[in-house]
Amino acid sequence: MQRKLVLIVVDGMTPAAFERAVESGRAPALSFLAEHGEYRRATSVFPSLTPVCLTSIATGAGPGVHHIPSLVWWNRQERRIVEYGSSFAALRAAGLSQSLLDPIFNMNARHLSRDAVTVYEALEDAGLVTAAVNITCYRGKNRYSPTLPGMHRAAYGPRRFFFYGLFESDRTGAPFAVRSRRGGSVDAYAAATGRWLVTRDGFDFLAYYLSGFDFASHAAGPDGAAAGLALKQCDAAIGALFEAAGGPDEFLDRYAVMLLSDHGQTPVERVARLEERFQDVAGEVVVTASNRAAQVYLLPGARVDAAELARRLDGFPAVEVTLRRDGDDVVARRDGADAPVEKLDQPDAAWRARSALANPNAGELLVSAAEGWELADLGGRHHAGGGSHGSLIVGDSLVPLVTVGLSGEPRRITDVAPAVLEHFGVPVPASMETLAGVG
Secondary structure (H helix, E strand, C coil), X not given: XXXXXXXXXXXXXXXXXHHHHHHHCCCHHHHHHHHHCEEEEEECCCCCCHHHHHHHHHHCCCHHHHCCCCCEXXXXXXXXXXXXXXXXXXXXXXXXXXXXXXXXXXXXXXXXXXCCCCHHHHHHHCCCCEEEECCCCCCCCXXXXXXXXXXXXXXXXXXXXXXXXXXXXXXXXXXXXXXCCCCCHHHHHHHHHHXXXXXXXXXXXXXXXXXXHHHHHHHHHHHHHHHCHHHHHHHHHHHHHHHHHCCHHHHXXXXXXXXXXXXXXXXXXXXXXXXXXXXXXXXXXXXXXXCCEEXXXXXXXXXXXXXXXXXXXXXXXXXXXXXXXXXXXXXXXXXXXXXXXXXXXXXXXXXXXXXXXXXXXXXXXXXXXXXXXXXXXXXXXXXCCCEECCCCCHHXXXXXXXXXXXXXXXXXXXXXXXXXXXXXXXXXXXXXXXCCEEC
């Protein structure tokens, strides 16, 4: 009988940060997993932004299948901007009440494609018990009402479901999740909930998401986060699982483990407003930018096309490359010249670009920022002086990945869900993508 499995996702941790943490001995829990497992660097999706990445991990598919295009995007059917949480200012600019509903409810209930299959749905259809802590892609078949008075809209998640205290399948006594994000309260909530689950051995599969490292990295840069309190808090949250099992060796006696990040991060020093290049056609296009990626949408009746949008960004220092479709081809424009996407030298660039543009919710033009630059969000906010992510470049795109007690060699974050299903002997749905193709 296969061991149960814990998937640990550390948001925003770069391979370099992971490797230094292990070598220095400053992260005993991470070091223990590295010593007992297989380590490699894997590739994220594009844009390498958390909603897209976590959905790709949970569905085993890129944005061309799961239909979550970015952190902020234009909903053509509803003719409105969807903002999942670039900043509070961006949420207000997009409409605060609607923008609070989008990441909590609509991303899973409406925006996530019905053709995609989440790892929770596939495992529970096979009779296994799944659990999720704080991960934003949570779609399952069990109904939950919010814990907050006055909120009545239900969410559907795994059998054991914990979402920042707003939805809880069980009473765990975990502290309030969002009382002090800077102080690590979100990961403290995850640690308390994870400890409760492991103590009761209450799952076959657990998706355990830690967001604190990414929050610190945005503020202090990836090196600053790795050198500061965020690494200690992240490691302690993983160590809490070990303690609940009776120790790290006992933990691995019970559970196989996959640990990875969803994307990398790189330092940013400069910021630009992408909208400035499209001011004279403002009524014909919608620009949705955040972090180090953007999407540009053509509105009905627009007098420009995607090629013209791309040319408008020639010489704009904040942009390294744009991507667009030309029939069945994908065109990459860089340094004022068009080329087939296969000519790009960023990690797994052709597949990532094709998947991003195959998304029916994607813009006609996709933008990947240049090294050191960030694109201001709808509220004008940015992380200049800290770290950011989203682009095709190496630093934003590569993630650390450790497997303990699993076969196979996952190379993309989309390989995670198929590897989990294969571990349990559950058939992999055709919607899940692998390096060899689809299904």
